[in-house]
Amino acid sequence: MMATTDEATTRTTLPRRRWPTPRMLALVGVVVAIHVVAMRQTDFSLGALAQGWSGMADFVAEAIPPDLSWRGVLLRSIKAAAVTLHIGLLGTTLSVPFALALAALAARSTTSGLLAYQTARSLLSFLRSVPDVVFALVFVTAVGLGPFAGVLALVFHNTGVMGKLWAEAMEEADPGPREALRVHGATRAQVVSHAVVPTVLPQLIGLLLYRFDVNVRSSLVLGLVGAGGIGFLINQSIKLFRFDEMFTHILVVLVLVIAVDQLSGYIRRRIGS
Amino acid sequence: MSLRISALRKSFDGRVVLDGVDLDVQAGEFVAVLGANGSGKSTILRCVVGLESPDSGDILVNEVPARPGASQAAMVFQKIHLVGRRSALDNVCTGALGRLPLHRSLSPLLFPAALRAEAMRCLDRVGLADQADQPVRRLSGGQQQRVAIARALCRRAPVLLADEPVSALDPHAAEQVLTVLAGLAGDGLAVVAVLHQPELAREHAHRVVGLADGSIAVDAAPESVSDRDIESLYGPAGLPPVTVASA
Numbered sequence A: 001m002m003a004t005t006d007e008a009t010t011r012t013t014l015p016r017r018r019w020p021t022p023r024m025l026a027l028v029g030v031v032v033a034i035h036v037v038a039m040r041q042t043d044f045s046l047g048a049l050a051q052g053w054s055g056m057a058d059f060v061a062e063a064i065p066p067d068l069s070w071r072g073v074l075l076r077s078i079k080a081a082a083v084t085l086h087i088g089l090l091g092t093t094l095s096v097p098f099a100l101a102l103a104a105l106a107a108r109s110t111t112s113g114l115l116a117y118q119t120a121r122s123l124l125s126f127l128r129s130v131p132d133v134v135f136a137l138v139f140v141t142a143v144g145l146g147p148f149a150g151v152l153a154l155v156f157h158n159t160g161v162m163g164k165l166w167a168e169a170m171e172e173a174d175p176g177p178r179e180a181l182r183v184h185g186a187t188r189a190q191v192v193s194h195a196v197v198p199t200v201l202p203q204l205i206g207l208l209l210y211r212f213d214v215n216v217r218s219s220l221v222l223g224l225v226g227a228g229g230i231g232f233l234i235n236q237s238i239k240l241f242r243f244d245e246m247f248t249h250i251l252v253v254l255v256l257v258i259a260v261d262q263l264s265g266y267i268r269r270r271i272g273s
Numbered sequence B: 001m002s003l004r005i006s007a008l009r010k011s012f013d014g015r016v017v018l019d020g021v022d023l024d025v026q027a028g029e030f031v032a033v034l035g036a037n038g039s040g041k042s043t044i045l046r047c048v049v050g051l052e053s054p055d056s057g058d059i060l061v062n063e064v065p066a067r068p069g070a071s072q073a074a075m076v077f078q079k080i081h082l083v084g085r086r087s088a089l090d091n092v093c094t095g096a097l098g099r100l101p102l103h104r105s106l107s108p109l110l111f112p113a114a115l116r117a118e119a120m121r122c123l124d125r126v127g128l129a130d131q132a133d134q135p136v137r138r139l140s141g142g143q144q145q146r147v148a149i150a151r152a153l154c155r156r157a158p159v160l161l162a163d164e165p166v167s168a169l170d171p172h173a174a175e176q177v178l179t180v181l182a183g184l185a186g187d188g189l190a191v192v193a194v195l196h197q198p199e200l201a202r203e204h205a206h207r208v209v210g211l212a213d214g215s216i217a218v219d220a221a222p223e224s225v226s227d228r229d230i231e232s233l234y235g236p237a238g239l240p241p242v243t244v245a246s247a
Helices: A004-010 A024-042 A046-051 A055-061 A070-095 A096-107 A116-129 A132-143 A148-172 A176-181 A190-223 A229-241 A243-272 B041-048 B088-100 B113-125 B140-154 B170-185 B199-205 B225-235
Strands: B004-010 B017-026 B030-035 B056-060 B073-076 B158-161 B190-194 B207-210 B214-221
Touching: A004 B056, A004 B214, A024 B017, A024 B056, A046 A055, A046 A132, A055 A096, A055 A243, A070 A148, A070 A229, A096 A116, A096 A148, A096 A190, A116 A148, A132 A148, A132 A190, A176 A190, A176 B073, A190 A229, A190 B041, A190 B088, A229 A243, A229 B140, B004 B041, B017 B041, B017 B056, B017 B190, B017 B214, B030 B041, B030 B170, B030 B225, B041 B056, B041 B158, B073 B140, B088 B113, B113 B140, B113 B170, B140 B158, B140 B199, B158 B170, B170 B199, B199 B207, B207 B225, B214 B225
Parallel strands: B030 B190, B030 B207, B073 B158, B158 B190
Antiparallel strands: B004 B017, B004 B056, B207 B214
């Protein structure tokens, strides 16, 4: 009698290569075709880029060296960067209660019923699908030009994005503690407070910091449509053909983005340890 | 009678798991439930606390029908199910959530002082008062299971169910946990523990119940449970001999 393990050890022929099946090849063909269509519709042309490189070079040459005069540019830039940071900060933190409530209703494991689940999911989808720039334009008409419109725009859009991300994190939470508290008579809100949120807290904070990072960069763009901050200065510099000033603002933005990234990375590491 | 289960039936996808189980447990009694994997031991407990709905049968806890989410039984689990980042004391307090008003219950910071004092007594009862401030994840497996027992005590339920509470523990920790459970029965609780260790069941329980094919096959005092009874639940000890291939 021969055992199965002996058969395995005595086989010397190599397994045959697994070539892509016709179905896989067809799938790759479809993906390539979609890319070709996308390139045509976006006028994608490396030739145009090669021909126009001198225009870019002129633009960069005018921006270098950056105007680093303290009173004229740098101080103004730093003050505007602080406004941008504050727009991003408030846009993130003020959306936390709304995102948390909607996330709890939009997670299958914690929702109070099908109607609440569908309503919360729909609301989050709506808030997520309206770009923050559009929200900013709407709020500018209500509260005028300035950073407050930017804060409101980010609160609305970020509630949609963060609520969705948090709902997914909550759905992936270990069901054990939830089950244990249900057995001990806890209500749905108590289960969320004492079993779900504490279990996934590191993920929730990690996503919050990620959104803070994104929102600081978004608030730059919001500045371009009149919501204040350093984006507004960049827009002004371009309109006045002061590319050296623009470059200074971009350098300040670079420092700001790196600082925010380092800070959120540090906090994430501390939470994880 | 603290716990009365009558004619309990439960099936999953057409497979009968419990086929008319009757079980009475009195206050102060420690019942160990034995049986092979899939024999329905855990399903009985899950039906009592409402995590599963029985197909038919009656479950009374202190003469009150058990309802989902409102059963008067507390439970500890094999995988313990505590929140590791929170302190032992905060975890124990959550056993009382069912009787706290919402505005005093949404954060450990809002828990009433009286509840914290009660949770401390529960921890003291399982021998862990000195670990009250420790995050649960820093405790050993045996200590974590005792914290889970303390949380169940904080529920103030007359019946305590334990679903394989020592399966993941070393022999010393298992001994400690079962000593605590036996002590709680001595305090007047009705304790039902699903176990996979017949020798521990014989040592600690007042009564040993064995399940086979969805029915109770053994129900006797520990000293009356024979090796033959155990074999009838799990099959003969050891595995069939392995045939080794000759060269």
